Amino acid sequence: MIRSMLFLPGNNPNMLINGSVLGADAVIFDLEDAVSPAEKDAARVLVRNTLRYMDFTGCQRIVRINSTDTAYWKADLDAVLPEKPELILLPKTGTAQDALTADAYITELEEKLGLPANSVGLMPLIETALGVENAYAIAASCKRIHALFLGAEDLTADLRCKRTKEGREIEYARTRLVVAARAADVEVYDTPFTDVNDDEGIWTDAELAKALGFTGKAAISPRHLEAINQTFSPTLAEIDYAYEVLEAIAMAKAQGKGAIALRGKMIDAPIVARAQRTIEMAEQLGLDRRDAE
Amino acid sequence: MEMKLRASAGTMESSDAYVEIEPGTDGIKLQLESVVMGQFGEAIEKAVRNVLQELSVENANVRVVDRGALECVIRARVETAVLRGKGDAQ
Incomplete structure (x- = not known):
């Protein structure tokens, strides 16, 4: 069960090696936005080694690969799939076909590696207007889909509106994703609260996400994990x-x-x-x- | 396949390692600096040489500056530097 997910920059050893002890139910090794194009190769090897050698018992391992419209995503999967992460976070999933493209390549790798079919789950990151509109089709596209994940930063840029703490601009996307995910019988995770210094705001934001039906919420700071874990635990x-x-x-x-x-x-x-x-x-x-x- | 280019990987930040590698002609010449040289110098050297062997590097000049990195980090940085030096980085 995942209530909280903590993003860890894929090329930062100091954060990667401590990721398992920060209190998150899952960590997201980020090969995408947190890594510059010149360091994609280095981050890929570092994340692979972290998965291979570090003990993450009690903490699920998610890898955010690069999107399928880049030159990196297959190399990302080639590197990390042998280490059997629980989930792959697929950024900029706009259509069911995007998810199916990743699914087909993961299936190929699972067969090559002798892993059971669908042993590595897929979590489409919905962060475009197109993705929001296609949320149900994406969630129901294949058996590998474990959850939908809302990414509000890129989404609000795509919507040409300002991202605010109150989040009125993402109300539709939030409710749309929850309905789509539940209709497809998969989990759904809320976007991170990005003000790492606002210790009150994270509680409000997490409570809103829980009230809307989200399974849990991502974080970009370990400081937000307590609020998320408590909010998404039963009282x-x-x-x-x-x-x-x-x-x-x-x-x-x-x-x-x-x-x-x-x-x-x-x-x-x-x-x-x-x-x-x-x-x-x-x-x-x-x-x-x-x-x- | 041997090294083609001079290449580097990693950083000087805490818990990381910085690796420089260039084509050589006379086996592996390794220069190692570490904040934990006394305790872990031998283990670090062994890890570096293992990675070079795994990647079939027989002739290279290698400099490793360890900033308290775990072995899996050092191995990753050496591998990346080698792949870059072979022109195989993606």
């Missing part, structure tokens, strides 16, 4: 309620009742499904109803 009250729902359902079944109310509200299938997701998440985080907070 004690939510865990308690989830257990009460499942207990009420079990009791109704034992009594042969078709429907049951809890706290004055009918318990129906969506409430049960949400309760199961909450408990599943709590179990993965090692939380339970007594000591979650």
Whole structure:
């Protein structure tokens, strides 16, 4: 389960080697925007070695490769796929065909390397107006898609508007991505909050993302991880309620009742499904109803 | 394939290593500077020579300035410098 993802510049050894201990559920080794064209080759080798030799137990490994309209992306995949990262973040995914192009080459490499099919997931980065409009087609394009990821910096440049802390300019994109991802039954991750010195703003931004339905959120600073992890973890009250729902359902079944109310509200299938997701998440985080907070 | 060009990789920043390499004629000539020379000099030299061997470099003059890099970082910087020196960098 990924609540937080931390971007690490692909050619910065100091950040790469410490990436696993900063508190992120996943780290994103960035071969794209954080690396100048003259250093793409160096970053590729450095990230490959970091994946190969460093222990990232408990922290999923994501690599942001360069986009499929560059000369770099195949070499990026050639370098990192043998190290079996959990996910590939594909920038500037504008159409389903962009995702399918990457999927086809990853499939080729998986076969060559003897890796199980679809063992490396794909996470399209939606950061253009075209990508937002095609979000569902992208999310549903192939089995390899694990999640959609919103990139607001490039998106607002494409939309020709200013990126603000309040984020009104990306309201449509956020909701559009959540709906598209859920319709395709994949996860969805929110864009980073980019003011690394605003310790209050990150809480507001993360709470908004959670309220909209995002699975989690990316960060460009380790300082934002606590806010993201806490916001996207179930609260004690939510865990308690989830257990009460499942207990009420079990009791109704034992009594042969078709429907049951809890706290004055009918318990129906969506409430049960949400309760199961909450408990599943709590179990993965090692939380339970007594000591979650 | 032997080295064709003089090339470098890495930086002088903390936790990194800077590597310079140029075509040679008389085996591997290695010049190593490190902030942890006393403790890890031998291990660093071994790592550098291993990478050169893996990449079939038999004749080259190599200078490595280690700024407290982990072995995987040193290996990456040497490999990048070699690939650049062979004209194979992408």
